[in-house]
Amino acid sequence: MIVVGLVLVAVGTVLFHLLSPWWWTPIASNWGYIDDTIVLTFWITGTVFIAVILFMAYCALRYKHRAGVRSEYRPENKNLEWWLTIVTTVGVAGMLIPGLFVWNQFVTVPAEATEIEVMAKQWSWSFRKPGKDGKLGTTNVRLVNADNPFGIDPKDPNGQDDVLVDGDNLHLPLNKPIKVLLRSLDVLHDFYVPQFRAKMDMVPGAVTYFWFTPTRTGTFDILCFELCGVGHHAMRSQVVVEAQTAYDNWLNQQMTFKKALAAVEKRAAENKQLASRKAAADIVATIAAD
Amino acid sequence: MAEVGAEIERIGPAEVEDVELYHAKSWITKYVFSQDAKVIAIQYSATAIAIGMVALVLSWLMRLQLGFPESFDFIEAQDYYQFITMHGMIMVVYLLTALFLGGFGNYLIPLMVGARDMVFPYVNMLSYWIYLLAVLVLVASFFVPGGPTGAGWTLYPPQAILTGTPGAGAGIVLMLVSLALFIIGFTMGGLNYVTTVLQARTRGMTLMRMPLTVWGIFTATVLALLAFPALFVGAVMMTLDSVLGTSFFMPTIVSQGELLKHDGGSPILFQHLFWFFGHPEVYIVALPAFGIVSDLISVHARRHIFGYRMMVWAIVIIGALSFVVWAHHMYVSGMNPYFGFFFATTTLIIAVPTAIKVYNWTLTLWRANINFTLPMLFALAFIVTFVNGGITGLFLGNVVVDVPLSDTMFVVAHFHMVMGVAPILVIFGAIYHWYPLMTGRMLNEAMGQFHFWVTFLGAYMIFLPIHYLGFLGVPRRYFEMGTTSFIPESAHTLNEFITVVALIVGVAQLVFFYNVVWSMIKGKKAGHNPWKATTLEWQTEEVPPGHGNFGRELPVVYRWAYDYGVPGAEDDFVPQNHPPKRAPARAAE
Ligand code: HEM
Ligand SMILES: [Cu+2]
Ligand SMILES: [Cu+2]
Numbered sequence: 004m005i006v007v008g009l010v011l012v013a014v015g016t017v018l019f020h021l022l023s024p025w026w027w028t029p030i031a032s033n034w035g036y037i038d039d040t041i042v043l044t045f046w047i048t049g050t051v052f053i054a055v056i057l058f059m060a061y062c063a064l065r066y067k068h069r070a071g072v073r074s075e076y077r078p079e080n081k082n083l084e085w086w087l088t089i090v091t092t093v094g095v096a097g098m099l100i101p102g103l104f105v106w107n108q109f110v111t112v113p114a115e116a117t118e119i120e121v122m123a124k125q126w127s128w129s130f131r132k133p134g135k136d137g138k139l140g141t142t143n144v145r146l147v148n149a150d151n152p153f154g155i156d157p158k159d160p161n162g163q164d165d166v167l168v169d170g171d172n173l174h175l176p177l178n179k180p181i182k183v184l185l186r187s188l189d190v191l192h193d194f195y196v197p198q199f200r201a202k203m204d205m206v207p208g209a210v211t212y213f214w215f216t217p218t219r220t221g222t223f224d225i226l227c228f229e230l231c232g233v234g235h236h237a238m239r240s241q242v243v244v245e246a247q248t249a250y251d252n253w254l255n256q257q258m259t260f261k262k263a264l265a266a267v268e269k270r271a272a273e274n275k276q277l278a279s280r281k282a283a284a285d286i287v288a289t290i291a292a293d
Numbered sequence: 294m295a296e297v298g299a300e301i302e303r304i305g306p307a308e309v310e311d312v313e314l315y316h317a318k319s320w321i322t323k324y325v326f327s328q329d330a331k332v333i334a335i336q337y338s339a340t341a342i343a344i345g346m347v348a349l350v351l352s353w354l355m356r357l358q359l360g361f362p363e364s365f366d367f368i369e370a371q372d373y374y375q376f377i378t379m380h381g382m383i384m385v386v387y388l389l390t391a392l393f394l395g396g397f398g399n400y401l402i403p404l405m406v407g408a409r410d411m412v413f414p415y416v417n418m419l420s421y422w423i424y425l426l427a428v429l430v431l432v433a434s435f436f437v438p439g440g441p442t443g444a445g446w447t448l449y450p451p452q453a454i455l456t457g458t459p460g461a462g463a464g465i466v467l468m469l470v471s472l473a474l475f476i477i478g479f480t481m482g483g484l485n486y487v488t489t490v491l492q493a494r495t496r497g498m499t500l501m502r503m504p505l506t507v508w509g510i511f512t513a514t515v516l517a518l519l520a521f522p523a524l525f526v527g528a529v530m531m532t533l534d535s536v537l538g539t540s541f542f543m544p545t546i547v548s549q550g551e552l553l554k555h556d557g558g559s560p561i562l563f564q565h566l567f568w569f570f571g572h573p574e575v576y577i578v579a580l581p582a583f584g585i586v587s588d589l590i591s592v593h594a595r596r597h598i599f600g601y602r603m604m605v606w607a608i609v610i611i612g613a614l615s616f617v618v619w620a621h622h623m624y625v626s627g628m629n630p631y632f633g634f635f636f637a638t639t640t641l642i643i644a645v646p647t648a649i650k651v652y653n654w655t656l657t658l659w660r661a662n663i664n665f666t667l668p669m670l671f672a673l674a675f676i677v678t679f680v681n682g683g684i685t686g687l688f689l690g691n692v693v694v695d696v697p698l699s700d701t702m703f704v705v706a707h708f709h710m711v712m713g714v715a716p717i718l719v720i721f722g723a724i725y726h727w728y729p730l731m732t733g734r735m736l737n738e739a740m741g742q743f744h745f746w747v748t749f750l751g752a753y754m755i756f757l758p759i760h761y762l763g764f765l766g767v768p769r770r771y772f773e774m775g776t777t778s779f780i781p782e783s784a785h786t787l788n789e790f791i792t793v794v795a796l797i798v799g800v801a802q803l804v805f806f807y808n809v810v811w812s813m814i815k816g817k818k819a820g821h822n823p824w825k826a827t828t829l830e831w832q833t834e835e836v837p838p839g840h841g842n843f844g845r846e847l848p849v850v851y852r853w854a855y856d857y858g859v860p861g862a863e864d865d866f867v868p869q870n871h872p873p874k875r876a877p878a879r880a881a882e
Contacts, residue, residue, distance in 0.1 A: 005665055005673060008746070012677055012753060025761035025787070028779040034697075041694050048684035051648075055655060055680050059673060062658035066594075067665070073865055074596035074858035075660035083656075084600055084649070091648045095687070099641045102691035103634055109693055110630040125457045125549060144545045145552065154547075185627075188547045190452035191560060193625065193700065197766030197779055200697040204627045206560055207451060208544025211627035224777050228700045228768055230445045232457030233370045236771040 009060040013053050020049075031198035031219035031244065033180075036105045038200070044098050051094070109201070112214045116180040121173070122153060123185075123192035123205045126234030128225060129153070130173045134164025134259060139184070144207075147188060150267045154188075155260050163261040166254060173225070173242045176250040180216045193229035196242055204229050217244040315409070315841035328414035329840040330399040333421050335731070337395030340421075344428050345388035351380040353799055360792025362773040370772040371459035374443030377770060379435075381446030382468070385574065386475060387428060389716055393581040394479070394517065395424060397723060398486050398510045400731070404830035405507050407495025407848050407870075409841045411485040420485070423478030427471045434460070434467035442468045445770060447571070450542040450563050454535040457549065466535055469528040476521045476528075486514045495829075497850030501605065502869070504828050504854040505598065508605055509584020512612045513577045519616070520573035527566035534558070564626055568619040576615045578712050580608055582719040583650055586672050588854070589722050590654055592826045593669035595865055596661035597855035600653045607646040607653075614643045624695045633692040640690035644683070651680055662858065662865070666824070667741040671722030674749040675715050681753075682711025685760065700770075703763025706756045714752045721748070721805070728809070729823050733836050734816030740808040744801060751798035755791050762787065827868045828854050 030038060066074075120131040120139055131153055133139045140155045140162015147154035152169060155162040175181060185194055187205035195202035198221075203213040227238035245253075315329075327333060355376050358368045368376075399417070403410050411417045434441040443459035444452055452458045453465050460468075490511045494503075503511075530541040534555070542563045543555030591598045598604060620628065620636045654676055663669065685707040689695045698704065721744075728736050766779060774780060822831040834844040848870035856867040 005670060008750070009673065009677070012750075016757065019757060023758075023761050024781065024783055025758075025765050027764050028766050037693055037697060040691065041688065041697075044688055044691065044694060048687055052680055052684055055651060056677055058655055059658060059676060062655065062661070063663065063665070063673070066658065066661045066663050068595070068662050072662050073860070074594065074662040076597065076858050076860055078597050078855070079600050079602070080656075084603055084652075087652050088645065088649060091645050095641050095644050098687060098691055099638065102693050103637060106633055106637070106693040109696065110633070124547070144547055147547045147552075149550070189549070190455060190457065190546075191449055195700075195766075195768075197697070202696060202699070203625050206627040207546050208558075208560070209627060222778070224779065226768060226777075230374070230449070230452065230770045232452050232455070233374065233443070233459060234457065235374075236370065236768075236773055237775065239775070 006060050006064045009056055009063065013056040013060070017053065028197045030200060031196075031217060031221065031223060032200055033216040033218055034109075034200040036108065040098075040102050040105055043101060047094055047098055109213070112182050112212070113180050116182040116214050118182045118184055119173075119175075120153075120184045120186060121194050121205070122188065123194070123227070123231075123238075124188040125190065125232050126227070126238040127170070128173075128194075128238070128240040129170070130168040131155075132166040132168075132254070132257075133161075134166060136161055136164060140165050140260065142186070144188060150263075153260075157264060163259070165260045166257045167260060167263060168257055172222075172240060174250055174253045175217050175242060175244050176247050177217055177220055177244055180214060182212055182214045185211045185213075190231045191229045192227050192231045192238070195226050195228040196223045197226070198223045202228055220244050220246065315839070326418060328410070328418045330403050330411045330414070330417060331731075331838070331840075331842075333417055334396050334399035336421050337399060337424065338392055338397075340425055340428060341388050341391040341396060344383055344431070345392075347432075348380045348383035348388060349799060349802070351376045351383075353796060355380065356792040356795045358772065360789045371440075371443055373772040374445070374770070375441050375459050375464075378443050378446055378448075379431075379441050383431070384713065385446065385578070386472070387431065389578045389712070390479070390517070390574070391424060391475075392720060393578060393716070394486065394510065394514055395421065395482055397506075397581060397585065398514065399482070400727070401506055401830060402486055402489055402510060403493070404833070404838065404842055405504050405828055406490060406493065406498050407829045407843070407850060408489055408493035409843065409847070412488045412493050413485050416481045417485045420478045420482035423474055423481065427474035427478060430467055430471040430474060434464050434471070437463035437467065439464055447564075447567060448531070449567075450531055450534065450560055451544075451546055451548075451555075454531065454543075455546075455548050466532060469532045469535075472528050473525055476525045479517060479521060483514045483518045486510065487518065495847045495850060498829075498869075501602070502850060502853045504584075505587035505601075505604055505608070506581070506584040506828075508608050509580040509582070509587075512608050513580040516573045516580070516612050516615060517577045520570045520577070523566045524570035527563055527570070530566075531563065561623075561626060561628055564623055564628075565620070568622045569616075571622065572619040573612075573615045575708075575712050576611060578716050580612065582675070582716040583608060585723050586675050586719050587654065587657075588828070589668045589672040589719075589726055590657050591855055591857065592726070592824050593666050593672070594658050594661035594663045595857050596657055597853075597857050598653065599656040599659075600649075601853065601855060603649060604653055607650050610646045611643060611650075614639060614646075618643060618690075621690050621692070621695070624692050625699050637690060637692040641687065644687055644690075647683060651676065651683070666725075667736070667738070667745060668722040668726040668824075670745050670749075671718045671725065674745070675718040675722065677749075678710050678718060678753065679715040681757075682707055682709075682715060686711060697766075698763060700768060701763035702759050702767045702769055705769045706759035706763060709756045709759075714756060718749065718752075721745075724809075726824065727830075728812070729819030729836075730830060731837055732813055732816070733819055734812050735819050735823065736812045736816060737808050740804050740811075744805045744808065747801040747804075748798060751794050751801065754794050755798065758787055758791060825864070825866050827852075827856055827866050829869055832868050832870055 122129050138161040140159040142154045144154055185205040187207045192205040199215050201213050201215045203211050222241050222243050225240040225242055358373055439460050439462050441460050442464040454461055533539040534541050534543050540555040540558035542560050543558040545556050546553045587598050618640045620632055621640045624633055725736055829848055850869045851872055852869055858865050859867055
C-alpha cells in the first residue's frame with residue numbers, strides 16, 4: 004500500500020508538472036537569466052526529489068518485515084557518507100554559482116540607465132521622471148502636501164522640470180535600461196510587475212532601487228507585493244511599454260513640477276482675490292443693512 | 294557503538310532518591326498545579342492543540358475566501374488579513390513551538406535520559422501557566438475594539454501600528470504582550486530542558502548515547518533561548534513606538550495625508566530583529582521533528598539509525614548555521630543588496646547537512662526489516678513533504694531566484710510543506726508512537742490508516758499546486774485577486790479545488806480526535822514496550838510511568854539507543870539499560 008502511495012506521489016508530481024497549464028507568465032524584460040537559473044534549479048532538485056522517493060519505495064518493497072529476518076547491523080559507512088556529502092556539495096554549488104553570477108548583474112546598474120521614481124502610499128502609485136536635465140529634484144517627506152504630493156524641494160532647480168504622473172499609468176520606452184528608484188510615504192510597499200521578474204520593497208525613510216530593461220511592448224499590471232494594510236490587494240496600476248516615438252508623445256503631454264506649482268499659485272491668487280472681493284462685498288452688505 | 298564502557302560495568306546502580314514531591318497530596322497538585330514534567334507536557338500539548346484548532350478554523354475561512362471570492366459576506370478584507378496573521382502566528386509559535394518543546398520536550402527528555410523529572414520542577418510548572426496566560430492574552434485580542442492585528446505574522450512596522458491596518462490599536466499591543474509572555478514562559482521551560490539534559494542524565498548516558506529525539510529537542514531549545522530574545526526586544530520596542538510614540542522603527546511618515554510625530558527610526562531594523570529570531574524559529578520546529586522522526590524510523594524499521602554521529606553533528610551544525618542566514622527573508626526588503634551574496638551562500642550551505650539527514654533516514658530503511666506501523670507511515674510521509682519543501686527552499690535561498698518568487702504563493706507553498714505539513718506529520722507519528730506509553734492503550738489502527746492517507750495525500754494535493762500559482766505571479770496575502778491580465782481562469786478553478794481538499798483534510802482530523810478519546814477507553818491494552826524499543830522511556834516499571842518516572846533505582850545505560858538487529862543478540866533489539874553479557878557481546882562488535 005505505502006509502496007503504491009509513494010510511487011503515486013512521485014509519478015503524480017511529475018505528471019502534474021508536465022500537464023500543468025500554470026507556469027511563468029511570459030517574460031517582458033532582460034531578466035531571462037533568472038528564469039534560466041530557476042529551470043536549472045528545477046532540474047537538479049527535481050531529480051533528487053524523485054530519486055529519494057523512489058529509493059524509499061524500493062526499500063519499502065524490498066525490506067518489508069519478515070519474521071525471523073534481522074536488519075543489517077552496520078552503524079556507519081564512512082565512504083558512502085563522504086561520497087554523498089561531496090556530491091551534494093557539488094550539486095549545491097552548481098546552483099549557487101550561476102545564481103550569484105546573475106545576482107551580480109542584478110545589483111550592477113548600467114551607467115546608461117535612466118532613473119525614474121515610483122512613489123507609493125496607501126493605496127496608490129505615482130511616478131516621477133527627470134526632465135530634460137536628466138536629474139530628479141531632491142525630495143523631503145515633510146514638504147508633502149496636497150499641492151506638492153511628491154514633496155519636491157521647490158528650491159532645487161533640478162526638480163523644476165520633473166515630470167509628475169499622478170493617477171495615471173506609467174509609460175516606459177522599449178529596450179532602454181531603467182533604474183527604478185522607490186519611495187514610500189507611509190508603510191512598506193513593493194513594486195512588482197510579474198512580466199519584469201524584478202521587484203523591491205519600498206521603505207519609508209529610505210530610497211531603494213532595482214533595474215531592468217523592458218523588452219516587449221504591451222500593457223502590464225503593477226501590483227503591490229508587500230502587505231500594506233486593508234487596501235493592499237487593490238493597490239494597482241499599469242505600465243505601458245511602447246516604442247520611443249509613442250513614448251515621447253506621451254511624455255510631452257505630462258505635467259511638470261514647475262507647471263504644477265504655477266497652477267497652484269494661480270489658484271491661490273484667485274482664491275485670495277475671491278476672498279478679498281467677498282470680504283468687500285460683506286462690508287458693503289453690512290453697511291447697507293445699517 | 295554497542296561497545297560497553299568497562300568503567301560503567303563496575304558502577305553500582307544510580308540512586309537518585311525518591312522525594313516527597315513525587316507523591317502528590319491532592320488532586321490539585323497532581324493534575325492542575327502539577328510539578329511532574331509529564332503532566333505539564335500534557336497540559337502544554339492540550340493547550341497548544343486547542344489554540345491550534347482556532348488556527349485551523351481560520352485556515353478554512355481563508356481558503357473559502359480564496360476559493361470562492363465574493364461569496365461570503367462575513368469575510369471582509371480586514372477580516373482576511375486578521376485571519377492570516379492569527380493563523381500564521383498561532384501555528385508557528387503557539388502550536389508548533391509549544392507542542393514540540395513544552396509538550397514532547399517535557400514528556401520525553403527526563404524519561405529518555407533516565408532522570409526522575411526536570412531539574413527545576415517548580416519553574417517548569419510556572420512555565421506552563423505563563424504560556425497559558427500568553428494564549429489567553431492572544432485570544433483576548435479577538436474581542437477588543439478593532440479586533441486582532443492584521444499586520445501579517447511578521448508584524449512589520451510601520452504598518453503594524455498605523456491606522457490602515459486592522460487591529461493597529463489594541464490588537465497589535467495585545468499580540469506583542471502575548472509574545473513577550475510566551476517568551477518569558479518558554480525561557481523558564483527552556484532553561485529546564487537544557488539543564489536537565491546536561492546535568493541529570495543517568496549513569497552511562499553519555500551525550501553520544503542519547504536518542505536523537507533528545508538531541509533534536511535539546512539543540513532546538515538552545516536555539517530558542519538564543520533567538521527569542523531578539524523577538525522580545527523587538528516586541529518591547531514596537532510596543533513603545535505604539536504606546537509612547539517613540540521612534541525605534543518609525544521614520545518620518547505622512548500617513549493618509551497627515552504628518553506623524555515619529556522621526557528617524559528604521560523599519561528594516563525590525564525586520565533584522567524579527568528574522569534573527571524567525572529563521573532559527575524554523576529550526577526550533579524542525580530539529581525536534583528531525584530527532585523524533587529518526588527514532589520513529591529506527592524503531593519501526595528494526596534497524597539502527599544510519600550514521601548516528603553524522604546525524605548528531607548535522608543537528609548541531611544546522612543549529613549553528615541557522616543564526617547566520619536570517620536575511621534570506623529580506624532579499625527584496627531594500628537592505629544593502631550586497632548582503633545577498635553572503636546570505637545566499639550561507640543558506641545554500643545549510644542544504645548540505647540537511648541533505649545528509651535525509652540520506653541517513655532513507656539509508657536506515659535500506660537493508661532494514663520494516664514494520665509499516667502508523668508511526669512509520671507518518672515518518673515516510675514526513676520525508677516526502679520535507680524533501681519537497683526543502684528543495685523549494687533552494688529556490689528561495691538562491692537570492693536572484695527569490696526576486697520573482699518572494700511574496701508569491703510559491704513562498705506560501707514552500708513554508709507550509711517544510712514547516713507546516715512536515716512537522717505536523719511527525720507530531721501525528723509521535724502521538725501514534727507514544728500514546729501507548731502515555732495511556733497504556735494503543736490507538737485504533739483502522740481509524741489511524743484513514744487519518745494517515747487522507748492527511749498525507751490531501752495535504753500534498755493542497756500545497757503542491759500552490760507552487761505553480763506562485764510561478765504565475767499570484768501574490769500571497771491578497772484578500773482577492775480582482776482582475777489581472779496574467780492570471781488565467783483555470784487558476785480560479787484550481788483555487789476552488791484546493792479549498793475543497795483543504796476542507797476535507799480538516800474534517801478528517803475529527804477522526805483522529807475521536808480515535809484519541811475512543812482508544813483511551815476502548816483501545817487495545819498496550820502492555821510494556823509494545824514497539825520493542827530500546828530507549829529508556831519504555832523500560833519503566835509502571836505504564837504509564839508515575840511521577841519520579843522510574844522505580845526505586847534509576848536505570849543504568851550500557852549502550853547507544855539503536856541496538857536493533859545486533860548479531861548474536863537474543864532479540865532483534867537490546868534496550869539501553871540491558872547489561873552486556875561479559876565477553877561475547879564485545880566480540881560481536
Ligand atoms: C491544512 C492546513 C493549512 C491550510 C489549509 C493553511 C492555509 C493557509 C492560507 C490560505 C494562508 C494565507 C495565504 C495568503 O493569502 O498569504 C496561510 C498562511 C500561513 N500559514 Fe497556513 N495553512 C495550514 C496549516 C499551516 C501550518 C501547519 C502552519 C505552521 C507552520 C501554517 C503557517 C502559516 C503561516 C506562517 C502563514 C503566513 C501568514 C502570513 O502571511 O502572515 N499554516 N495558511
Ligand atoms: Cu501593499
Ligand atoms: Cu529562514
